[in-house]
Amino acid sequence: MARIEDVARSAGVSTATVSRALRGLPHVSSETRERVREVARELGYVASPSAASLASGRTRTIGLLTPWVNHWFFANVIDGAERALRAQGFDALLYTFEISRDLRRRQVDPDVLRRRVDGVIVVGMPLDRDEVAALVGLGHPLIFIGTGAPGQVTVRVDDLRTATEATEHLLRLGHRTIGHITGSPQDNAPWAPPIDRRSGWKEAMARAGAAPSPELEVNGYFDVEGGRESTCRLLARRPDVTAIFAASDEMAMGAILAARELGRRVPEDLSVIGIDGHDLGELVGLTTMAQSAEDQGTAAATLLLGMIAGTPAPEQVIFPTQLVVRTSTSAPVAHLAT
Amino acid sequence: MARIEDVARSAGVSTATVSRALRGLPHVSSETRERVREVARELGYVASPSAASLASGRTRTIGLLTPWVNHWFFANVIDGAERALRAQGFDALLYTFEISRDLRRRQVDPDVLRRRVDGVIVVGMPLDRDEVAALVGLGHPLIFIGTGAPGQVTVRVDDLRTATEATEHLLRLGHRTIGHITGSPQDNAPWAPPIDRRSGWKEAMARAGAAPSPELEVNGYFDVEGGRESTCRLLARRPDVTAIFAASDEMAMGAILAARELGRRVPEDLSVIGIDGHDLGELVGLTTMAQSAEDQGTAAATLLLGMIAGTPAPEQVIFPTQLVVRTSTSAPVAHLAT
DNA sequence: CTGCCGTGCGGGAGCGCTCCCGCAAAACCG
DNA sequence: CGGTTTTGCGGGAGCGCTCCCGCACGGCAG
Known part of the structure; x- marks a missing residue:
């Protein structure tokens, strides 16, 4: 396997010049650069990333921290981020921290990232104060997507407003008793989407004079099964609920599933709206507040690389969300009748 | 930032002993090992991966090559693989190679992987002969999931049999004119799932005396939109089709969408079966041949680490698939009538 | 008692780059 | 035209590990 010295010898220059030539640094004449490139190609030379990292202290690698990749939002964010990173010659190192219903999530261990990455993107994962401090302590740029952290750069949507608009859509249709499916009871980081989304629902309800009672709130844990199961509970407790605003499309789909099981027609007997713009939303006619996860991933990656380069x-x-009305929401039947 | 020498000095041993002690290698007394560990903890010492890689030639990193991560199969495989890798202290480096309908997929460039990974997992991506050769040329273990390559270690399901069973399920219900949604016309690698799945359909049809005419075959490109659009084409061409076997759940969902648009009831006027066991299949009552993508990812990672360790x-x-009957398949109406 | 092997440990040569410095020659400048 | 900067390039000291080798010492078989 060719080393930089082989290229240097073969091109009749020093290793320093080869390094400069191949990396596009100045202080190399264009003829020399071309000759070095040619020789490198002939020898099939590729610089050793380990050696380069060791010598330079830079790894050209970004750590992607996320609960899972098999959820719509996360998969799309990662797709977008990875592409943007690769376009700039950066590698994406994936670290998952499964968040499950019962188990406490594994702590973020900065040691694993130490000297391994030039920056970190945290995707949709609320971190506690210590974890954030540990990541900051790595001394590299850090960026959050979806879920933020105080004082940290964050790419996200306006959750409060998005939730408000979703709720207002239902209110406008004439619903008064609107249930809300939020995440886990453990979601209490003040900078986390479920909190803001719930606040948006509460505020919109209160403004409309509809009481956002705690009875109308259930935990759906951000997955389909949680949405289904929590909807069953909600409707058993409050059969008068005519509409549900779920904090994610996956939970909204679960709600539709539950309605079907309970013999409630959607939207006639139960309107459902979610947040996300899930690819399969169209399949079930899900009305939603759509966001672009991929664009957020791309933006975060680009921003992070900028920060690494020294750009403030x-x-x-803040990314926009947009109401997409499909067939899962309508005026309540009672309202239609009058 | 503490270096190995700091630990050595502080513990009163050589750097060689620190290295051995911390990595659990023999020829270190247990008292020395404990002391070294203690000192390392106090100093917050973490070995530099670059330096270790440079010196040892091993990176403890695995390359994950995949078209995208935002598709059910891929996301779940990657989730499973990443967890298994991390459990063994390996890092997962993600490389996506978007396969789109029109654009030719970007070639796999082995140079990017060179000296950067100890092994490669290719997830659901058919590679041409040169690409496989290039990856093999890296000199590291290589493993394929879903899509294979001749002579290479592959983790997958029995596509031929799975497709046969799916088709036979429809035949058993009384369907004779069964359409098939396959991938892209460019899918021609003989070791790719779409090919085997089509063969399975053809064979089952032929065995049942139902002609698997090319007219019954459409390209769905393995996504929802492709499934929708191709189903519209198929039903326009052959309105007598009473059932569709799609090579993936995502395409099957597209087929259901199309049926709905065309005013065909599912399953009364059109039965639909897919392959995958997509999380949201239940939502639309999709009958499917379920596989576990996550388990395949875990298995591939474990196998790869074994190969790195020298285990043949x-x-x-081969992973199993299982028929999951839901509400998207039934006997054809004509059949019911008789 | 002698020879041999296993254990515990240290010395130090790499691994393959980057980057600081120094130097000559060319370019620039009033 | 002399002085100053810029450009092009080479030398070589690191970067922080791993691993080969050598050495001392104790146990053990013959």
Whole structure:
């Protein structure tokens, strides 16, 4: 396997010049650069990343921390981020931290990242104060997507407003008793989407004079099964609920599933709206507040690479959400009748 | 930041002993090992991966090559693989190679992987002969999931049999004119799932005396939109089709969508079966041949780590698929009538 | 008692780059 | 035209590990 010295010898220059030539640094004449490139190609030379990292202290690698990749939001964010990183010659190192219903999530261990990455993107994962401090302690740029952290650069949507609009869509249709499916009871980080989404629902309800009672709130844990099961509980407790606003499309789909099981027609007997713009939303006619996860991934990656290059980044980048009305929401039957 | 020498000095031993002690190698007394560990903890010492890689030639990193991560199969495989890798202290480096309908997929460039990984997992991506040769040329263990390559270790399901069973399920219900949604016309690698799945359909049809005419075959490109659109084409061409076997759940969901648009009831006017066991299949009552993508990812990772450690691996690991009957398949209406 | 092997440990040569410095020659400048 | 900067390039000291080799010492078989 060719080393930089082989290229240097073969091109009749020093290793320093080969390094400069191949990396596009200045202080190399264009003829020399071309000759070095040619020789490198002939020898099939590829610089050793380990050696380069060791010598330079830079790894050209970004750590992607996420609960899972098999959920719509996360998969799309990662797809977008990975592509943007690769376009700039950076590698994406994946670390998952499964969040399950019962088990406490494994702590983020900064030691694993130490000297291994030039920056970190945290995707949709609320971190406690110590974890954030540990990541900051790595001394590399850090960026959050979806879930933020105080004082950290965050790419996200306006959760409060998005939730407000979703709720108002239902209110406008004439619903008064609107249930809300949120995440886990453990979601209590003040900078986490479920909190803001619940607040948006509460505020919109209160403003409309509809009481956002705690009875109308259930935990759906951000997955389909949680949405289904929590909807069953909600409807048993409050059969008068005519509409449900779920904090994610996956939970909204679970709600539709539950309605079907309970013999409630959607939207006639139960309107359902979610947040995300899940690919399969169309399949079930799900009305939703759509966001672009992929764009957020791309933006975060680009921002992070900028920070690594020394460009100051804005503390918040807010992405838009858009109401997409399909067939899972309508006026309540009672309302239609009058 | 503490270096190995700091630990050595502080513990009163040589760097060689620190290295041995911390990595659990023999020829270190247990008292020395404990002392070294203690000192390392106090100093917050973490070995530099770059330096270790450079010196040892091993990176403890695995390359994951996949078209995308935002598709059910791929996301779940990657989730499973990443967890298994991490459990053994290996890192997962993600490389996506978007396969789109029009654009030719970007070639796999082995140079990017060179000296960066100790092994490679290719997830559901048919590679041409040169690409396989290039990856083999890296000199590291290589393993395929879903899509194989001749002579390479592959983790997959029995696509031929799975397709046969899916088709036979429809035949048993009384269907005779069964359409098939396959992938892209460019799928021609003989070791790729779409090919085997089509063969399974053809064979089952032929065995049942139902002509598997090319007219019954459409390209769905393995996504929801492709499934929807191709189903519209198929039903326009052959309105007598009473059932569709799609090579993936995502395409099957597209087929259901199309049926709905065309005013065909599922399953009364059109039965649909897919392959995968997609999380959201239940939502639309999709009958499917379920497989566990996550288990395949875990198995591949475990196998690969074994190969790195020198354990010989079987050339094929076949995972089971299981018929899950839901509400998207039934006897054809005509059949019911008689 | 002698020879041999296993254990515990240290010395130090690499691994393959990057980057600081130094130097000559060319370019620039009033 | 002399001085100053810029450009092009080489030398070589690191970067922080791993691993080969050598050495001392104790146990053990013959």
